[in-house]
Every structure is written in C-alpha cells, then in structure tokens.
Amino acid sequence: MNKTILLAVLFGSLAHGPLAAQAGSVSGSGSAAAVATAASTQQFASAALPSAGGMTDSELASIAVLSTVSADGLASITTGQLDEALVSATTTAQAANVNVLNGLITADAVLAMATSYANGVTATSESDGSTLVGLVVNGVSYADVPPDPNTQIDLPGVGYVVLNEQLSDGDGVHNTSLTVNMIHVYLTDPTGAPAGDIVIGTARSGASL
Amino acid sequence: MRQQPTFPARRVLVAVALLAVACTESVGPPPAHDARRTPKLTTTAAAASDIALDQWNGSLNESGIQPPCSSPCIVKGFNFTNPHTGDAIIATFYWVGPPGIITSVTDFVVSAPNTPLGNTYTLVEASSANGISMATYVATNVQNFPSALNDPSGAMILAVKANLAVPVVDGGILISAWTGVAPTAAQAFGAHRSASGTGSGATVADPGAIPVNAGALAYATTMSNGLVSFSTPAGFTEIATQSDMFMKTDGEYDAEFVVSGTAGTVEPQWTWDFGLLPSTWLASVLALNPAPPPSGDLTVTTTTTGPTPAQGYTVTVDQTSSQSIDANGSVTFFGLTAGDHSVALSGLPVNCTVSEANPQTVTVPSGGTATVSFTVNCVSTTANDKITGGGKLGDGRDFATFGFQASSSGGKIEWVQHCDKHASGSATCQNGNFTFHGTVAPGSYSAVPDSPNCRTWSGTGSAKFRDMRYKNGTYSFTVNAACDNGEPGRGNDYVDITIDDYNDAGFLTGGNIQLHGRPRDGRE
Numbered sequence: 001m002n003k004t005i006l007l008a009v010l011f012g013s014l015a016h017g018p019l020a021a022q023a024g025s026v027s028g029s030g031s032a033a034a035v036a037t038a039a040s041t042q043q044f045a046s047a048a049l050p051s052a053g054g055m056t057d058s059e060l061a062s063i064a065v066l067s068t069v070s071a072d073g074l075a076s077i078t079t080g081q082l083d084e085a086l087v088s089a090t091t092t093a094q095a096a097n098v099n100v101l102n103g104l105i106t107a108d109a110v111l112a113m114a115t116s117y118a119n120g121v122t123a124t125s126e127s128d129g130s131t132l133v134g135l136v137v138n139g140v141s142y143a144d145v146p147p148d149p150n151t152q153i154d155l156p157g158v159g160y161v162v163l164n165e166q167l168s169d170g171d172g173v174h175n176t177s178l179t180v181n182m183i184h185v186y187l188t189d190p191t192g193a194p195a196g197d198i199v200i201g202t203a204r205s206g207a208s209l
Numbered sequence: 210m211r212q213q214p215t216f217p218a219r220r221v222l223v224a225v226a227l228l229a230v231a232c233t234e235s236v237g238p239p240p241a242h243d244a245r246r247t248p249k250l251t252t253t254a255a256a257a258s259d260i261a262l263d264q265w266n267g268s269l270n271e272s273g274i275q276p277p278c279s280s281p282c283i284v285k286g287f288n289f290t291n292p293h294t295g296d297a298i299i300a301t302f303y304w305v306g307p308p309g310i311i312t313s314v315t316d317f318v319v320s321a322p323n324t325p326l327g328n329t330y331t332l333v334e335a336s337s338a339n340g341i342s343m344a345t346y347v348a349t350n351v352q353n354f355p356s357a358l359n360d361p362s363g364a365m366i367l368a369v370k371a372n373l374a375v376p377v378v379d380g381g382i383l384i385s386a387w388t389g390v391a392p393t394a395a396q397a398f399g400a401h402r403s404a405s406g407t408g409s410g411a412t413v414a415d416p417g418a419i420p421v422n423a424g425a426l427a428y429a430t431t432m433s434n435g436l437v438s439f440s441t442p443a444g445f446t447e448i449a450t451q452s453d454m455f456m457k458t459d460g461e462y463d464a465e466f467v468v469s470g471t472a473g474t475v476e477p478q479w480t481w482d483f484g485l486l487p488s489t490w491l492a493s494v495l496a497l498n499p500a501p502p503p504s505g506d507l508t509v510t511t512t513t514t515g516p517t518p519a520q521g522y523t524v525t526v527d528q529t530s531s532q533s534i535d536a537n538g539s540v541t542f543f544g545l546t547a548g549d550h551s552v553a554l555s556g557l558p559v560n561c562t563v564s565e566a567n568p569q570t571v572t573v574p575s576g577g578t579a580t581v582s583f584t585v586n587c588v589s590t591t592a593n594d595k596i597t598g599g600g601k602l603g604d605g606r607d608f609a610t611f612g613f614q615a616s617s618s619g620g621k622i623e624w625v626q627h628c629d630k631h632a633s634g635s636a637t638c639q640n641g642n643f644t645f646h647g648t649v650a651p652g653s654y655s656a657v658p659d660s661p662n663c664r665t666w667s668g669t670g671s672a673k674f675r676d677m678r679y680k681n682g683t684y685s686f687t688v689n690a691a692c693d694n695g696e697p698g699r700g701n702d703y704v705d706i707t708i709d710d711y712n713d714a715g716f717l718t719g720g721n722i723q724l725h726g727r728p729r730d731g732r733e
Binding site for chain 1: 697719
C-alpha cells in the first residue's frame, strides 16, 4: 500500500469511502494514539464500532514509544445506533500526560470527540467536547480551549503539527462523517517529503439514513 | 431547720380497736386528734403521673407481743385512709436491739381475722450500731385492699407488720405510701446506702450521697438513741419525727428530681445536738424511680397496587425506630410512649408513590393500639427498548467521557473520569483519574417514572484508578438516569451515574444518547 494511502486510512481522510445515500449505516472508530513511520505503524487503545452499532471500547494504562511519544490513561469509546428515524454515532479518544518527540509537544489531557447524526432529512457532524488541556508546542503554551479547527504550527527540522484537525464528508442530507485528530504531527525528511505521522486523539463518526 | 424534741407526754395513743397496736406512740396524717405537724401530701408541681406522697403513718413504743401479733412484731396501719392500689409502700422499722431480727415483713387488712394481702416487701437498707437498729423495706404495686378507702372503723385499713425473731425493748415504724412509683422492684429501686456513727455535741448524721434519676424520689430516715433536737436535711421535706423514751427518729423525702428532667445526687445530712454524752445515730437514704410513662402499641399496614416491590419497604417511627415491612403486610411497634408519633414509610422504588401523607402523625393510646395505613401505588417500569450513548460530562480539566449500551437483557458501560493532575478538589475528582468497565445486570433496565425519555439500570464492574491504585477493584454502579432528549445530544441529553461513592450527573457537553424507537423529527 502506498505510504500516503496508509496514513489516510489510519487518520481519516479516506475513512468512510463512498457513503451510502439511502440505506442506513453507522460507523465509528477511535484511537488514543497512533504512530506511523517508514518502519512501522502502531495504534494504541483503538476501537471500531460494529456495523450494527452498539459500543466498543479500548484502553491502555500507558504507552512509551522511544523518543516519539509517551502517554497515560489512553482510552477510546465508540457508540452508535441505527434506528428507523435516526442514526447516530459518537466516538471519544483520549490520553493524558502526553509527551511527543521528547517534549516538543506536551499536553496534560487530549480528548477528541466526533458525533454524527442522520435522520433522513438532515445529516450533521460535530466535534463538540473535544479539548486540549495544558498544551505546550515548542515551548509555547496554549489556553485550555480547543484550537481553531486545522490550526497548523511549523516544527522546524521536524515538520509541522495540525491541532484540532477536522476532516468531514457527506452530503449533509442523508450522510455525514467527521474525523477529529486533536494533535497530528506530520513528520518530514530534510527534503520536505512525508516521513511519518504521530496522532494523539483520533475520533471518527459517521451516519447515513 | 430546727426540730424540737417530741416528748412522751405529747404522745397520742391510737385506739386498740382500730389497729390493735396498743401502747404505742403513733403519728399519722389524721389531724383531728393529733397536734403534730402534717407533711405536705403531694410534691410541688407534681403531675398526676409523678411520684407523690399518698398516705403515711407511724408509731414508736412497740415492745413485746402485742395484738394482732401472736409473736413479737412491729405493726402499723394506714388509719384512717388507705393508700391507692398500685402504690409503693416504704416501711422503716426502728428498734432497740440487735440487727437482723426481722424474719419477714407482711401486710394485711385489719379485719377480724386479719386478711393477708400477700404483697412483697423487700429489704432495701439496714443499719445498726451500739444497740439500735433500723431497716427499710419497700413493696411496689401493692394490691388486694380497698383502694383509698376512708374507714374510721379501721376494719378495712391496710397495715404493715415486721415479724421479729425476738422481742424488742422498744420498737417503732414509719410507713409511707407513694403514687407514681414504677410497678416492679427492678424498675423502682434506685441507689441506696446507709451509715452510722457516734458523737457528742453537734454531730452530722450522713448516709452518704446517692444518684437520683430524673423523676425519682429520694427517701431518707435517721434514728438515734440520743433524745435531742436536730436540724433536718436541707432540701428535704419532713414526713414525720417520732420520739419515745429510748429513741428518736425522723423520715424525710426530697422530691426535687420528681419534677426535673435531669438526674442528680442527694446527700441528706441531719445535725444532732448530742450534748456532752456521746450518742449514736443511724441514717439511710434510698431512691425510688417513677413509673414508666404510659405506653401503647402501633400497628402499621401497607397495601401496594401495581407491580409489587419484592424487597418491601421500611417503616420508621419518630425517625429513630425502624422495621422492615412487606409490600402488603403489617408490623407492630410495641411499648411506644402514649401520645403523638411520626410514622414514615421509606425505601420505595422510584416507580412507587404513597397515597397518604408521608410521614403521618398518629396518636398512640395508653394501653391500646393505634393503626396507620399506607397505600402504595406502583407503576410498571418495564422497558423493552434499548439505549446507546457516548459523550462527555463536564469541561475544562475535570471531565468524564463515557459510552454505554443497555437493554433489559444486559449491556455494558465504560466511564472514564479525567481530573486535573494538580488536584482540582471537585466532587467528581475525589478519587482522581479512573476508568470503569461495567456490565449491566439483566433485568435491571427499566424506565424512569414520569420521564419517558429516560432509562435506569445497574450492575457491577471493575475500576482502575490512576492516582489511587489501592482502590482498584470491583464496584456496583447505577445509572440513575440516561435521557435522550433529542438531537443534538450536547446540552439536551442527560446522564446521572453512581459508582460506589462516586456520582456524576449533568447534561452532555458533547456526544449523544439515543433511545431506540423514540419518535424523531426526521423521517418517520
């Protein structure tokens, strides 16, 4: 699989593929943390919603990927239900005491939330509830409020980070989906070519009716 | 208070025909033929149920074998008015002679022949020194005689007799009857003690201090072979002072605690003016406890309509005494103080309500049984649907995320509490960060009464605490309410969960709760 395709599948840009317009469906997935490099791909505390809906969860007390990322209290929960009049899905993915790239990025708490609704008339998604607590990027502290969607900050010599990255899809009538990556580090090589991804808090939800 | 000697010349003889105790000095309440002072017959401000002096009488100068006795005795009747049945009688016997010669104390009605009454007189205190002795007996709840009868003939008068093993040179008695005393000896007898001494000049006779319960009476008596004056104990009221050629006696009572709501101590002290020649004194004090307040029983009955809670309810009287009661059953509370009581029914499931006021006030009659009924109406909470939800409660640095699915057949829940690592001190963060995985107990899922959009369920699960790992373990949980109030769930849907001592509740700050089958505004 092409490297770019791989990362897209992992972190949402091709998460749902073509959304069914009429047949109801629900989807959701989450990952508290993920690391993709040329050498390996790892996801931590990841959960995926069954196509019939319900609830799935996963948790890890802590992780440590040498010189890349460490975190505590990793958990993902995804829930969803198909009803005749409503399809909805919510995914949360969170981690605490996050340390990325030896302190280049730290956060006390990271929570990604994505919720999607479809009732046959409208289909909407939202990221309400997502938060970054105690965020510090390259020595700069940020307030405990979610950054504007898709806030990009350069990381000289490393690449760049997108905070509160939101990737949405759907027609807004019958189908909708949203992927929220609260901290998405895009690693580049000295030539500027993609070299990997680090994502803390990925929540994805989708609904169609 | 200074008491002058009572000399033999002032004695008034009581007719032999009345009590057949001739040649004795008598003192007693009938004032028409007796110039001696009469004590107060009731205590100040004493209520009807308080201890009060009913009747009393006394005599000295008893010796040998005298009618109606066929053997040595000391005897006296309550001429001319009987006590009330149910009274307690205190009988103190005084004599010149050795201790321990009273073989029994009995009572009878002075008819011909005497009619034994069979009441039990118990020795409470005795004291002896230097050839003088005294002993105090008490009978409670005396019966079998004409109550409160005034009988100038003396034929139906209650008399008390001490049967002696040997005759005495001189003997005497003071009998007093008291209303309001507890009916059994075990209840009635309080603390008691005696002492004796010998002295000359002003000499204090002190039996020592005793504790006295609230509502109790203190009775005290002294005797001496010194026929001198004395001062009576402070705070005490005199019943009778008697004197003959060989001894002088005094009986007193202290009713201060009868009308008091608190307990205390008493220590009666007489000061005998013995003069130059040494004389001997004896002194005793005892307490009599009041009759318990009148009581009755209370029967509580429950009737339940609708689905009957298997565990029943709890009935509590006066917020202190509780009993379990079946959903359709009755329980009785015995021995409640007569009067008004509060009766509350608790432990009702959320789908049940009481038709009547709760609590109710009921009056328990003395010696009777009051009844209280509660009608409990329970509505069905059966829910055949299911509910799914996920989201977030709270904001800032203290928040919880959750997900659940629940139905009557079971389900599961995940609850993650995040707290500020610097300890926010919020109620939800008392246990710090933790993750809880719960399993829904089948059958616990039900509707919340009067809240059609809400469901409740319970179960058990395991909790892992990040900051307090020693608390890791299995805990019960209850989702008190999970409510689907429409979309978006944020700001509309509601969840209330209790996990052991942890509780969090509120409207969602993110996410959604979906109750399957609930009507929507979209495509139907």
